Amino acid sequence: MSTEMRIVFIVSDGTGITAENFSQSILAQFEASFKHIRIPFVDSVDKAHDAVSSINQAFNKYGVQPIVFTTLVNTELNNIVAKANGLILDMFQTFVAPLEAALGLKSTHAMNRLHHNADTDAYKNRIEAINYSLAHDDGQSNQNLADADVILVGISRVGKTPTSLYLAMQYGLKAANYPLIPEDFERGQLPKDLVPFRQKIFGLMIDAERLSEIRNERRPGSNYAKLENCRYEINEATAMMKKQSIPWVLTTSKSIEEIATTVLQAIKSDKTILG
Amino acid sequence: MSTEMRIVFIVSDGTGITAENFSQSILAQFEASFKHIRIPFVDSVDKAHDAVSSINQAFNKYGVQPIVFTTLVNTELNNIVAKANGLILDMFQTFVAPLEAALGLKSTHAMNRLHHNADTDAYKNRIEAINYSLAHDDGQSNQNLADADVILVGISRVGKTPTSLYLAMQYGLKAANYPLIPEDFERGQLPKDLVPFRQKIFGLMIDAERLSEIRNERRPGSNYAKLENCRYEINEATAMMKKQSIPWVLTTSKSIEEIATTVLQAIKSDKTILG
Numbered sequence: 001m002s003t004e005m006r007i008v009f010i011v012s013d014g015t016g017i018t019a020e021n022f023s024q025s026i027l028a029q030f031e032a033s034f035k036h037i038r039i040p041f042v043d044s045v046d047k048a049h050d051a052v053s054s055i056n057q058a059f060n061k062y063g064v065q066p067i068v069f070t071t072l073v074n075t076e077l078n079n080i081v082a083k084a085n086g087l088i089l090d091m092f093q094t095f096v097a098p099l100e101a102a103l104g105l106k107s108t109h110a111m112n113r114l115h116h117n118a119d120t121d122a123y124k125n126r127i128e129a130i131n132y133s134l135a136h137d138d139g140q141s142n143q144n145l146a147d148a149d150v151i152l153v154g155i156s157r158v159g160k161t162p163t164s165l166y167l168a169m170q171y172g173l174k175a176a177n178y179p180l181i182p183e184d185f186e187r188g189q190l191p192k193d194l195v196p197f198r199q200k201i202f203g204l205m206i207d208a209e210r211l212s213e214i215r216n217e218r219r220p221g222s223n224y225a226k227l228e229n230c231r232y233e234i235n236e237a238t239a240m241m242k243k244q245s246i247p248w249v250l251t252t253s254k255s256i257e258e259i260a261t262t263v264l265q266a267i268k269s270d271k272t273i274l275g
Numbered sequence: 276m277s278t279e280m281r282i283v284f285i286v287s288d289g290t291g292i293t294a295e296n297f298s299q300s301i302l303a304q305f306e307a308s309f310k311h312i313r314i315p316f317v318d319s320v321d322k323a324h325d326a327v328s329s330i331n332q333a334f335n336k337y338g339v340q341p342i343v344f345t346t347l348v349n350t351e352l353n354n355i356v357a358k359a360n361g362l363i364l365d366m367f368q369t370f371v372a373p374l375e376a377a378l379g380l381k382s383t384h385a386m387n388r389l390h391h392n393a394d395t396d397a398y399k400n401r402i403e404a405i406n407y408s409l410a411h412d413d414g415q416s417n418q419n420l421a422d423a424d425v426i427l428v429g430i431s432r433v434g435k436t437p438t439s440l441y442l443a444m445q446y447g448l449k450a451a452n453y454p455l456i457p458e459d460f461e462r463g464q465l466p467k468d469l470v471p472f473r474q475k476i477f478g479l480m481i482d483a484e485r486l487s488e489i490r491n492e493r494r495p496g497s498n499y500a501k502l503e504n505c506r507y508e509i510n511e512a513t514a515m516m517k518k519q520s521i522p523w524v525l526t527t528s529k530s531i532e533e534i535a536t537t538v539l540q541a542i543k544s545d546k547t548i549l550g
Contacts, residue, residue, distance in 0.1 A: 006378070015536040017445065018300055021293040026370055029348060029382035040536050065377065073304060087377045089370050095301055102340065102362045103281070107304035123530070124492075130437050134412070162405050165440055169531070170292065217399075255398070256444070261290040261315050 005033040007058045007066040011051045011081050013073060013111045016040045019091055023069045034067075042072065043111055048080040055084040073109050122172065129168035129175070136176035137161055142193040145176060150267055151197055152177040153190075153241075154204035155233045156224075157214050159251045159259055163204065166260045173264075185236035190244060202263050203241045203248030208234050210252045282333045282341040285313040286326045286356050288348060288386045294366055298344045309342075317347065318386055323355040330359035348384050397447065404443035404450070411451035412436055417468040420451060425542055426472055427452040428465075428516075429479035430508045431499075432489045434526040434534055438479065441535045448539075460511035465519060477538050478516045478523030483509050485527045 008023055010016045016038045027034050037058075039051045058066045068086035072078040082088050096107050135141050136148065138161065145151065150173060152160045160177035167175040184191055194201060208230040215225035223229055241248050249262045283298055285291045291313045302309050312333075314326045333341045343361035347353040357363050371382050410416050411423065413436065420426065425448060427435045435452035442450040459466055469476060483505045490500035498504055516523050524537045 014300070015530075015532045017532050017536065018293060018296040022297060022366070025289070025293060025346070026367065026374070029371065029384065030374065030378055030380050031383065032378060032380060040540070067374065067377065071300070087373060089373065091297070092301065094369060095364050096304065098362060098364065099301070099305065099342070102342065103305055103307060105305050105307060108306065109304065126531075127437060130440065134409075134436065137409070161409070162402060162444070165405065166444060169437070169441060169444060255290075256401075257290045257292050261292065265315070 005035060006064065007062065008034045008036045009051070009055055009058070009066055009068045009086065010036065010038040010070075011042055011055075011068060012038070012040055012071045013043045013077065014040065014071070016071065019069050019071045022091070023067075027067075042077060042081070043074075045077065045080065048072075048077040051081055052084040055081075055086045059085040073107070073111055075109060125172040126169070129172045130165070132174040133164045133168040133176070136174075137164060139178040139191070145193065145197050147174055148176040148197065148200060149173040150175050150263060151194060151201045152204055152263070153180055153194070153201055153246070154206075154248075155180050155211075155237050157211060157218070158204040158206045159256070160204055162256045163251075163259045163263065166256045167263065170260065171264065180233075180237050180240065182233070182236075185233070185240065188240070188243075190240065198244060198246070200267075201244075201246050202266060203237070203246050204251050204259065205234065205238065205241075205248045206250065207252040280308040280310060281339065282337065283309045283311045284326070284330055284333070284341055284343045284361065285311065285345075286317055286330075286343060287313070287315055287346045288318045288352065289315065289346070291315045291346065294344050294346045297366070298342075302342075317352060317356070318349075320352065320355065323347075323352040326356055327359040330356075330361045334360040348382070348386055350384060400447040401444070404447045405440070407449040408439045408443035408451070411449075412439060414453040414466070420468065420472050422449055423451040423472065423475060424448040425450050425538060426469060426476045427479055427538070428455055428469070428476055428521070429481075429523075430455050430486075430512050432486060432493070433479040433481045434531070435479055437531045438526075438534045438538065441531045442538065445535065446539065455508075455512050455515065457508070457511075460508070460515070463515070463518075465515065473519060473521070475542075476519075476521050477541060478512070478521050479526050479534065480509065480513065480516075480523045481525065482527040 008027065010020045010023060012019055020036060020038050039054065042048055042051050055066055055068055066086040068084060069089050069091055070078065070081055071091045072081060073092055100106055152164055152175060154160050156179055164175035164177045167173040178191060178194060208227060211230040212225055212227040219225055247266050249259060251259050283302065285295045285298055287294055295311060295313050314329065317323055317326050330341055330343055341361040343359060344364050344366055345353065345356055346366045347356060348367055375382055427439055427450060429435050431454055439450035439452045442448040453466060453469060483502055486505040487500055487502040494500055522541055524534060526534050
């Protein structure tokens with residue numbers, strides 16, 4: 001292992017997924033390599049000591065302090081992990097103290113406060129949204145489009161499916177998606193099932209070079225993947241979106257999260273920011 | 276709006292999704308209500324001033340400082356937002372300073388360092404994993420099961436689909452899922468296509484009362500939803516998993532993230548923690 005490579009632990013009493021995502025974002029700011037080790041569900045004294053052992057073992061093995069992001073709400077467990085031989089970055093205590101002061105409230109220090117979401121309406125909505133988005137993936141169903149929160153349209157391989165599923169999974173939105181195909185361009189019309197719902201249609205678009213690359217991985221050497229054909233489909237889709245006043249986002253070098261966030265901003269732009 | 280309700284802003288130069296998830300986790304520690312407003316893509320002086328206006332407007336409207344989580348890597352933009360009339364909780368600067376000291380490196384302060392992931396192999400793997408998991412949802416395909424990273428099994432409505440999609444979306448894992456149905460129980464055998472892959476099968480299980488409730492929402496009053504039938508299927512599935520030495524997790528009051536994390540821990544338990 002090079003000296004530039006650092007071990008990063010995420011120690012959490014929950015899943016630690018959010019803390020891991022955060023540590024990846026902030027460490028992307030450094031020109032170094034990191035290996036992430038997430039230790040979830042640290043909800044007992046024994047597990048806290050196990051986490052300390054893993055951290056100290058990494059220190060002994062590599063001779064350099066591991067970086068340790070912690071999100072432990074229980075003070076006793078937090079104090080145990082704080083003694084590990086690492087650079088401890090305490091995401092919980094760091095922000096809880098100023099929040100307690102500002103809110104004039106003590107935090108509950110109760111673990112798994114979000115965990116109980118499994119029984120809430122928000123959770124049920126999320127599962128329902130996932131099922132809806134799956135059933136309405138790639139124009140599979142024209143039923144119940146009135147229930148959709150958003151209908152994504154675009155040509156093949158532009159990112160409709162992952163974006164729909166992400167919107168459902170992260171935000172509990174019923175996101176349908178519908179392909180635009182050469183037949184639609186020949187008719188010069190949106191697929192007719194979509195016409196009544198134009199207000200909630202949002203387009204995804206992509207650069208021709210990138211699209212050709214993606215399609216070539218899937219069907220090498222096909223007409224479908226040819227740059228010329230990609231250009232044709234993109235031009236036609238763009239013309240249709242302009243004609244129908246459908247807003248769209250360019251997905252070329254965007255992550256799923258960035259595309260989803262852009263769609264969300266557009267959906268919500270009608271609403272006042274402070275409702 | 277009650278005095279217990281506080282406005283929470285998330286101001287980010289990226290999507291702000293991670294910071295929003297974090298703020299929800301930490302604020303769940305307080306017995307109060309919060310309204311989250313995410314302001315993403317704050318990557319210019321103008322947008323930073325717009326964010327400040329929104330925060331100050333909320334202060335003027337409600338007469339109490341909004342809570343503001345920021346993740347802005349650009350110092351100039353960060354300084355602008357820091358002057359807003361809110362309780363500023365700076366997730367970036369708070370941790371970058373100790374990291375710079377520990378790593379002996381300056382951070383790049385470059386925005387969107389993770390953004391370029393859209394062109395990396397990790398990103399391609401993620402999209403491929405989502406496509407794989409969709410094609411292998413609910414036993415739809417027996418093809419290429421050898422490529423699966425994990426195969427989830429369980430009776431209907433136990434959480435297989437959302438867990439598979441989450442594992443694909445968040446971790447780029449090819450997660451197939453396969454239903455266990457009464458015919459399997461009558462034969463007393465795993466579906467035969469799964470037999471060669473027993474080592475990567477993981478079970479999901481649920482309490483009968485909860486399952487009956489979930490199934491009743493879907494098909495009210497059906498035999499499928501009856502508590503007695505749910506008990507029968509659960510007993511048979513449990514017996515099969517025991518007989519085949521398949522590990523399983525109880526999903527009853529777990530979130531998708533918690534189920535996915537438990538599956539991941541099981542998959543990785545064969546590997547040494549420090550590879």
